[in-house]
Structure formats: C-alpha cells, structure tokens
Amino acid sequence: MTDPEPTHDIEAVFREKGIPFTRQRRLIWEFFAGADRAATIGEAADALRGDGVGQATVYRAVILLSDLGLLARVQDRRGEICYTAPTIGHSHPLICGVCRRVVRFDGDGDVKELEARLSAATGFSIYGHHLEVYGICPDCRRDGGAGG
Amino acid sequence: MTDPEPTHDIEAVFREKGIPFTRQRRLIWEFFAGADRAATIGEAADALRGDGVGQATVYRAVILLSDLGLLARVQDRRGEICYTAPTIGHSHPLICGVCRRVVRFDGDGDVKELEARLSAATGFSIYGHHLEVYGICPDCRRDGGAGG
C-alpha cells in the first residue's frame, strides 16, 4: 500500500521455499505490511473483497504468512486476535490498546537471559516466547484515550 | 481437586466485591486451580457437566474470574486458548507446549525495566504486558517430545 520495498524480501522468501507468490498473497501481505497497526483477518477480507480476494484465501494466506514468520499474531485490549507484519528479525510489539497501532522493539536481550535462568531452574527446554506490551499511544491519550 | 487452601483466599475476593461465590463458581475455580496445567473452557465444561454445571455458566464464570485476576489466559503450541490459575501476585507462565503443564515464575523485574525504556522512547503510557515462555517439560522430552 505504501512502501513497496519490503515486498521484495517477501518474494524471495516465497521463491526460496518454492511457494508461489500469487496476486492474492501479495495483496494480503501488502494489506498487513502497509498498515501501521494490527488488523484482524476479517478486516483484511473486507478490505480486499473489492480486489476479488475471497475470504477463504485470506485465511489461508494468513496461516501461510504466519508459518513463514512474516506475520505475528497479537491481541488488542478486548482480546481480539490481530495480525501485524514484524520487521526483519525477531522483535516484539508494543500495541496501543485503543487504536491498535504497533511499534516494534527488540527486547530479546532481556528475555534471553530470563529464558536461560528458567531453563536451568525447571529443566524445560525452551523453544520460544511471546512478549507483548500494551499501552495507550500519545495520539489516543490526547483524544481522551477511550476513542476508537 | 488437590489443594483446598487457595480457595479460601478466593472466597474473600468475592466477598469483598459483594459477588456471590456460588457452588458452580467454586467448582469451576477448583477445576482450574486444581489442575497443574492450562485447560480450555471446553475441557472445564466437559469435566463439570456431570456436576450439573452448564456450559454458559462456565463461560460466564471464566470471564468473571479473569476480570478478577484469578485466571490468566495463555495459549498452547497450537494457539488454542487455555486458562490457568496464577499464583498470588503477578507472575508469568512457562508452558509445556505438549502437555500444557504450567510453571509460573516472576519475571517482572526484567519486564518493568524494559517497560520504562519503552515508555520513554515512544511516549506510550504503558498499562500492561503479556509474557509467556514456551518449552517442552522434562517429562514430555523423555516421552519423545512430539507426543501428547
């Protein structure tokens, strides 16, 4: 939608795996990558209906993109499941609970150390983690915080 | 199911708020508190059907308990939504992705510092976070790790 740059990397990921990067998949990816906030699958389907992208296709593509690590699942304040495109590499979302704007940050240094301690203490072999931080962004705070 | 002790604290929480701690709510609470692993609402409903607890009641009670901070929502490896009773105070779950056993830990020191940095950097007013760590517990590793 806005920035065509990241799309090229994505195409390479698909090509590497031998998965076709179809028109629909491109549109779906661009919807999430071009948004500055997390969006639900329903929102993506609504937005792309006019482009001739079916609902089932959106579901399938989101699963595919998630599997490839190209979309991350997050929750808004009401617990609704949304998706957002991570920047390259591992990062965590700071989500505005009101407007769902997402700012990504790298908090892995903090978590890796914690994971090592946990692994030693519990004997679990740790394979991942999920960290989201919730806040209200400056814009929403200015607007009263309760607005959409 | 196992430890009757924590139930007393819960009753106090309900009484403080003037919310009736009914037989059904007690059973539902005991189901989650007595389990050493996270369970879905459906599992709770199945388990308590024989005790004459309706499905709708389980849903309502889980929402109530979550609102009171007495149940925490987590996800297993397949992304399924489960609930688990936190220990007193704020803690985070280390979840076995295979059997859903939950070990709770206090990782707030690590996160609080991160939150302060984020707040300063982004201008967000931070109201919460969600941290889950995923691993395979020693038992499941011994059993092959892929089972369950």
Place this chain on the structure above:
DNA sequence: AACTGGCGTGAGAACCGTTCTCAACTGCTG
C-alpha cells in the same frame, strides 16, 4: 497456438466455539 496437469482460488455450506434468551431456581431479607 492448443492441450494438459497441478495448484491456487472463490462461493457457499458446514462446523464449532461462544453468546444470548428466558424461564426456573437459589439465597437472602423481612
């Protein structure tokens, strides 16, 4: 250029988890 096979897609039905509705019930208070 036409044919063929394989995969992705779209429409709509099916499925299933969650919520809603409403009458019956329970536990209080007087």
Place this chain on the structure above:
DNA sequence: CAGCAGTTGAGAACGGTTCTCACGCCAGTT
C-alpha cells in the same frame, strides 16, 4: 412463608473459521 435480585441451565442464535468442490491460471509440452 412471601418477595426480590441475581444466578443458572437448556437450547437457540450468532459469527468466525474451515471445508468442499468446481473453476481459472500458469508452466510445460506437443
């Protein structure tokens, strides 16, 4: 015991997700 407010259970309704299957697109072949 009567009256009241809040809770509950059964089943219907709802809505999001998945499934089914015929169709279309593309690449490779003739």
